[in-house]
Amino acid sequence: MKRFSFGVVLLLATSVQCLDNGLIRTPPMGWSTWNKFHCGINETLVKEIADVMAAKLSKFGYEYVNLDDCWLDSNRDSAGNLQGDKTTFPSGMKALGDYIHSKGLKYGLYGDPGTHTCQGRPGNEGHETRDAATFASWGCDYLKYDACYATATYQLHAYQDMRDALNKTGRPIGYSICPDASRCNDPNTVMWDASSIANVVMCRGDRLCKTDGANDIAPTWQSWTCMLDVQMQFNSMGYAGPGHFIMPDMLEVGNGMTNDEDQSHFSLWAMIAAPLIAGNDLRNMTDETLEILTNDEVIAVNQDPMGKPARRVYTNNITEVWSRQLHTGDYAVVLFNKDETVQKITLLWRYIGLPANQPAKLRDLWAHQDLGTFSGNYTSAVVPHGVKMFKAVQMRGGL
Structure with missing residues (x-):
């Protein structure tokens, strides 16, 4: 057949x-x-x-x-x-x-x-x-x-x-x-x-x-x-x-x-x-x-079934932020440090298309740990040549 x-x-x-x-x-x-x-x-x-x-x-x-x-x-x-x-x-x-x-x-x-x-x-x-x-x-x-x-x-x-x-x-x-x-x-x-x-x-x-x-x-x-x-x-x-x-x-x-x-x-x-x-x-x-x-x-x-690849939504040639929309409407986010020293990298909600006052839960996908609920931005130190990878889950009903 x-x-x-x-x-x-x-x-x-x-x-x-x-x-x-x-x-x-x-x-x-x-x-x-x-x-x-x-x-x-x-x-x-x-x-x-x-x-x-x-x-x-x-x-x-x-x-x-x-x-x-x-x-x-x-x-x-x-x-x-x-x-x-x-x-x-x-x-x-x-x-x-x-x-x-x-x-x-x-x-x-x-x-x-x-x-x-x-x-x-x-x-x-x-x-x-x-x-x-x-x-x-x-x-x-x-x-x-x-x-x-x-x-x-x-x-x-x-x-x-x-x-x-x-x-x-x-x-x-x-x-x-x-x-x-x-x-x-x-x-x-x-x-x-x-x-x-x-x-x-x-x-x-x-x-x-x-x-x-x-x-x-x-x-x-x-x-x-x-x-x-x-x-x-x-x-x-x-x-x-x-x-x-x-x-x-x-x-x-x-x-x-x-x-x-x-x-x-x-x-x-x-x-x-x-x-x-x-x-x-x-x-x-x-x-x-x-x-x-x-x-x-x-x-x-x-393996997200939507199959939509991430975009690089911020770069200063030393640090980068990558965002990928998932089929649930949530986002996967990577903070990427290309430098030789530890860098603090800030994820601004606008990078991934969220309103500044939109609360979202963050989960660290390498630490397998829920980090809490944040609005507007989140900053993390990232080791040289390293990443922090999160799942950002929108809190649509408010805090």
């Missing part, structure tokens, strides 16, 4: 089909191989990660176990089909998918619209229908589709071709595209409207974010804050919403930054409705890292 339906929208004066696959109504949550392991992956590692996710993270909403580049064999088989690396994935890709599914989790794979993947494995150009059918036969639930070895002018059509090929399989497969950074730089000509092509659009950075020479995020303060700045241009364009989200990149929580920086990183990704795709070694994470990744109150903000 066909599970997908398409309409028609106008995008940059080009008629394209609108993605409506019923999937990813809130930002996807899971784990990916790339940030920590790059090409150093194998089926034992992935199974062990799946075990930990099922035991410790799945009850908080984490469900996707995603393989990034380097799972593919260097050659297609004699019939022209993709195959897993026979050395690192000797049991085959369907067997791995079956194992992940046996844990109650979902299975993600990686492809590329060019002739090769970024790491030189076979790309999907010209093989979209065949390869989508292969992914579906292995039980794939999520496809990250990159941008290497495909020209910028070709990418739009290539992304559409794979979208249509996935649809034809009849299997519900979440679709994430990763256009080249130059397309992410200019929101006036951007053609990656998530609602028309993919469930997730990963625009990882601009020319200022070359933290490792390839626009990928890195486990440094400078890297993820730069990615966050790039995200700002898309938040203002209204692309995100149920079924389609913008992603600055995968999480670096637990990969070597300070605990305050990790907490800030996670908070702001939650606020902007970005997918929460962990990138650390789940098998060896500290209690502090686990606590960050499983903060159910922060996750609830990320």
